[in-house]
Amino acid sequence: MFQIDFLQIQWVGALVILLMFTCALYIVVNKPKTLAEIGLHT
Numbered sequence: 001m002f003q004i005d006f007l008q009i010q011w012v013g014a015l016v017i018l019l020m021f022t023c024a025l026y027i028v029v030n031k032p033k034t035l036a037e038i039g040l041h042t
Contacts, residue, residue, distance in 0.1 A: 027034075
């Protein structure tokens with residue numbers, strides 16, 4: 001029972017990381033100018 005819960009948590013965590021990575025990649029591909037402006041302000 002605990003093992004199933006642990007595997008489920010791992011799978012959800014991996015899915016969240018994948019979603020975040022996909023969003024970051026989408027921003028880099030579609031908004032390079034905005035990303036460059038943010039980089040200059042830092």
